Amino acid sequence: MTRTHFHEGDLIGVLTTQPIGRVLDYKAPEGGCFLGAFVEVPLGPRKVMGVVWAEGQGDFDHAKIRPVTRVLDVAPMAEEMRVFIDRAAAYTLTPLPAMLRLATRAPGLGDAPSMRKVYRLGGREPDRMTDARRKVMEVLRDYGGLSFTLGEVAEMAGVGTSVVKGLVKQGAVAEEDAPRDTPYPRLDPDYGGKALSEDQTQAAEVLRGAIGSGQYGTTLLKGVTGSGKTEVYLEAVAACLRAGRQALVLLPEIALTGEFIDRVEARFGMKPAEWHSGVTMTERRRCWKMVGQGDAQLVVGARSALFLPYRDLGLIVVDEEHDTSYKQEDGVLYNARDMAVLRAAGCAAQVVLASATPSLESWANVEAGKYRRLNLTSRFGAAVMPSMGAIDMRNEDLPGGKWVSPTLRDAIAQRLEKGEQSLMVLSSDLYGSARAMKAHIEEIAQGGTDIIIGTQLVAKGHNFPNLTLVGVIDADLGLQGSDLRAAERTFQLMRQVAGRAGRAEVPGEALLQTYQPEHPVIRAILGGDEEAFWAAEAAERKAAGVPPYGRMAGIVLSSPNVQEVFDLGGEMARRDAPLRRIGAQVFGPAPAPIARIRGRHRVRLLVKADKGVPLQQALTEWVGQFRLPTNLRLAIDIDPQSFY
Numbered sequence: 001m002t003r004t005h006f007h008e009g010d011l012i013g014v015l016t017t018q019p020i021g022r023v024l025d026y027k028a029p030e031g032g033c034f035l036g037a038f039v040e041v042p043l044g045p046r047k048v049m050g051v052v053w054a055e056g057q058g059d060f061d062h063a064k065i066r067p068v069t070r071v072l073d074v075a076p077m078a079e080e081m082r083v084f085i086d087r088a089a090a091y092t093l094t095p096l097p098a099m100l101r102l103a104t105r106a107p108g109l110g111d112a113p114s115m116r117k118v119y120r121l122g123g124r125e126p127d128r129m130t131d132a133r134r135k136v137m138e139v140l141r142d143y144g145g146l147s148f149t150l151g152e153v154a155e156m157a158g159v160g161t162s163v164v165k166g167l168v169k170q171g172a173v174a175e176e177d178a179p180r181d182t183p184y185p186r187l188d189p190d191y192g193g194k195a196l197s198e199d200q201t202q203a204a205e206v207l208r209g210a211i212g213s214g215q216y217g218t219t220l221l222k223g224v225t226g227s228g229k230t231e232v233y234l235e236a237v238a239a240c241l242r243a244g245r246q247a248l249v250l251l252p253e254i255a256l257t258g259e260f261i262d263r264v265e266a267r268f269g270m271k272p273a274e275w276h277s278g279v280t281m282t283e284r285r286r287c288w289k290m291v292g293q294g295d296a297q298l299v300v301g302a303r304s305a306l307f308l309p310y311r312d313l314g315l316i317v318v319d320e321e322h323d324t325s326y327k328q329e330d331g332v333l334y335n336a337r338d339m340a341v342l343r344a345a346g347c348a349a350q351v352v353l354a355s356a357t358p359s360l361e362s363w364a365n366v367e368a369g370k371y372r373r374l375n376l377t378s379r380f381g382a383a384v385m386p387s388m389g390a391i392d393m394r395n396e397d398l399p400g401g402k403w404v405s406p407t408l409r410d411a412i413a414q415r416l417e418k419g420e421q422s423l424m425v426l427s428s429d430l431y432g433s434a435r436a437m438k439a440h441i442e443e444i445a446q447g448g449t450d451i452i453i454g455t456q457l458v459a460k461g462h463n464f465p466n467l468t469l470v471g472v473i474d475a476d477l478g479l480q481g482s483d484l485r486a487a488e489r490t491f492q493l494m495r496q497v498a499g500r501a502g503r504a505e506v507p508g509e510a511l512l513q514t515y516q517p518e519h520p521v522i523r524a525i526l527g528g529d530e531e532a533f534w535a536a537e538a539a540e541r542k543a544a545g546v547p548p549y550g551r552m553a554g555i556v557l558s559s560p561n562v563q564e565v566f567d568l569g570g571e572m573a574r575r576d577a578p579l580r581r582i583g584a585q586v587f588g589p590a591p592a593p594i595a596r597i598r599g600r601h602r603v604r605l606l607v608k609a610d611k612g613v614p615l616q617q618a619l620t621e622w623v624g625q626f627r628l629p630t631n632l633r634l635a636i637d638i639d640p641q642s643f644y
Ligand code: ADP
Pocket: 194, 195, 196, 197, 200, 223, 224, 225, 226, 227, 228, 229, 230, 231, 232, 380
């Protein structure tokens, strides 16, 4: 049995965030330490952060082993988290230190708690009461017992910060020092629940039962956009909070979090913790620490929120589970949807995968009996699915340099006359920054703009009640790609985009501009026969032995030296015995579709294997045979999503 506590001088193994291939031996510090403790250790001339990972190996000169410098003032990493990091590293073939870095991406974890000024009622009346002052006093009275920063008070009262400062001078508001990393306000699961429709009620009931089981399970929550999936999974969050466990909601786009946070506040009375690249460093550290000590009940975030040190995670929701942005394509290559399932399985949590257009992977897991499936069929309220039609571009008179066909233009003009909105989806990113994007979307949602020129971002879950026409400028784009998920993505994108129209009372219309109206994919979209599409697509993939019915791994070699990458690629393809032993095949080397990035030439190999074979083990053995030239980088992508 592994020991969980070490006395001063005991030999311990510490995993650091430094790129070193093994867990290093140290001596436990004065006062001892727990397994999982975050520590600072000397490494050469530096001090680095690490986690007490195991007992020491002891295969090193005992006299030379140095003691841990100090134990950091944060909650130790739970065993569940250490196991998760181990498994995620083994699955994605990521070195453990890189995995630990991913799990500690918050600045100043080791710093002493810093202080900040907070404000509460001071007890005295101000000399003169103004409207602005009254608002501040009211806000502080309403939230008695809680303390807020200057910015928060001013924002909640809708006044300038000088008003608050003025009240401080008069003793009407008190200014105090408080630790910066404070617990998040408690969420109230009974605060603002909606009356659910019949199938929403049934779905929520099943999810509540699943949470109540206290066991792992995954549910695919499928329903057209606007059918109330969010409403339903918020009920699962409520059940999780009532059970005293933590919940995580993953969203595919940062641009969606603002709108979602507002919904959480309306449902639970308070805002949840947020974790994504748009969050300030201070707030990131607060989130990380509070999650670790159980003082954040709900985290809303991007994929890396999966690697936070939850005390007791009971539910992970992956919203828009089919979204390709859940695959991290840089650094540690992982798919957040798959890692969510891995993590949940290790901590007896439930996973809810929500989508109008599930991935074939999830669809197949339902078919195989691994996931439960819940359907929300009817839309809430009077709205109906839009009617869909193709615009056959072969019959349209399209001047060069123009995208919008006369037929589509007429349809837009009709909407303008009626004061309704139209959405066009283009593939290029027209918005310079997330902020501009957000401002634009808010303007659109209030009916301030009649034609929305959208990127793919717009297709993801925003609410536009007055939108009645969706025009897809180039429906064929996704059909021409060579990767295996091209058909699936086109299908999903169209349905997602089409689902925007008619969310409110007015029924919508979706028009796809296409040069191939007879293509099976376009026909499946227009026909709306989803199960037929999935069944046909599944049959094709099964026959080809590709995911989700087979396994793949992509290997990308890159170097400034083009000769080197092809030489090594060729050698790897020849010396493939470890792969052949498990019946796997290697394809390539071939220039990667993006053959050069920042002066580095890229060459790709693709490995294909049957399901159920020890692929990672074989890959490790195979790659381990080769010596890499200094400037050459080798990246392994398990279950590649994109093929660039
Ligand atoms: P989805 O996540 O499937 O797109 P949402 O949960 O966002 O659907 O629901 C779409 C809209 O309908 C939202 O504005 C939501 O608040 C509203 N809605 C859904 N179900 C209900 C309900 N039972 N009562 C009131 N409003 C609802």
